[in-house]
Amino acid sequence: MCGIVGYAGPRRATPILLEGLKRLEYRGYDSAGIAVGQAGGEAPGSQTGRGGRLAVVKKTGKIAALRSEVPPELPGSWGIGHTRWATHGGVTDANAHPHLDASGKIAVVHNGIVENYRSLRSMLEKEGVRFASETDSEVIPHLVAKYYSGDLEAAVKEAIARLEGTYAVAVIHADEPGRIVGARNGGPLVVGVGDGEMFLASDVNAMIAHTKEVVYLSDGELVVLDPEGFRTTDRQDRPVAKKVDQVSWEAGAIEKGDFACYMEKEIFEQPESIDRALGGRLEADSATAKLGGLNLDRRQLRQVGRVRVIAAGTSWHAGLVGAQLLESLARIPAGAELASELRYRNPVVERDSLWFAVSQSGETADTLYAMREIQRKGGTVLGVCNVVGSTVARESDGGIYVHSGPEIAVASTKAFTSQLAAFYLFTLLMARMRDLSQADGARFAEALAGVPAKVEETLRCRGAVQAAAKKYARATDFLFLGRGLMYPIALEGALKLKEISYVHAEGYAAGEIKHGPIALVSPETPSVFLVPDDALREKTISNMREIKARGGPVIAVGVEGDDEVAAIADDFIPTPRMDPRFYPFTMVVPLQLFAYFTALELGRDVDQPRNLAKSVTVE
């Protein structure tokens, strides 16, 4: 899960590469580097040789560290860059990309894992090649050099034919000015088409400031680009005609604006992002939902006997909510599973099951591989994705885009509530085809349309949540507890806190604590309870009392005016009263804010927490 950029055009490549890397920093941020081609002229750090030369700068740390190492006026009008999230080899300057061949004329950036790198490395070492890093990636420039005889494209084809595993690569040669060769097999790669200049990157964020015309490469495709244009070929070397897509959002969508960090911005954007997810999909007259991308007609949907969701992390939590809702409202048996588990247990793919692969990035390896396994067994898999053109989106049999807009912070917030919106829409559609009456459907649709306004109201809890975060910031363990639809929200609250504040937290079904976790309760271990005014309210209140009786502090996220809950809790965070089926949208918000403010209190890097990356393209 590294990030790749490339530029070829009339401008100085360095600032464009550095800016692109900054946009991709969310993908990995332990080290970064650039290689810039110079058709003439000397530059500090350049690898000399015949013809052109490459200036290479690599540095551990974030892009800012790399930026301070790069000579201010470094010349060169084509180049590649990389931001790394270490897999093979520690975090060192030498292990940072780009990697070079022995002559220093070929530079490669790589995202993915070369699974057979040990055998390739020992083969190359026997041939006299000396390696400069511990990475799997470094075999690639040496392989390209081995096959190079004046044609970079041909050499890259030969080299990648020998790679096993996943990759997105970009390669340049000092003697082939303005040319970049890219190839993908399992890692995302997008071409940006500019006016007399071309871009290449792991995602469109890196190039949106320069062009909105993009081409998504598919697995097995190779691209050769130069300032004048690009051409793509497949594994059999046949030309592939590609469609140029238009990116629908503006560069401003990836600016922080007045917010301190992206996570805060994205939390506060949720009223609009949920609105976008619902946009034009609710049909008031027939009280149902319209989801054109499913690629299934009513007859096929009517035959669905079971819904199964696969996902990871936060997306799995959205799937857990979706599955509960489908069962209770559409009366379809449904469940959500971790993709990383499902993939290796030879799942039964029943004829009448409909599968959903939920993924914000659409690149999560666990989800993608599980999806392919189900498709191999003949199952139909729909994607619920945010990133347009992502691998899950393209390889699924249909699906629902959640339209949250770019989510930059590593911790997922607005994508989660938009994923929920997708499941609520799908549930309405399925329920209306089964037992839900027009009148009940209309009530559900109206409440769903009202969710963005309720989330807007909920965001007013900011001050109360910040105070609670301050009060409990020194606690080292938390419990997050809820029942029914609030159980996945408890899991999500615990995950958010763990990932950005590094504080240990357990999400649990509130009814389950007496079976073990209650032993953790003490005055030092706060419990965060989710207490909507639903059918399970009394049961949840009993669980709160159990914790209080054992001296555990209780923070309750409840419904405004619920004096009973407020009286039991040490801290009460009110949220607006609403149709109980919709509380997942609002009650997750104080938990997102709680994690955010706790992380701030503890001085953490909120947007880029340690050890994590935004899209996890390794297993």
Ligand code: F6R
């Ligand atoms: C949590 C988080 C991760 C992701 C998980 C799946 O805040 O960001 O748990 O939810 O890695 O990622 P996607 O949704 O891109 O498949």
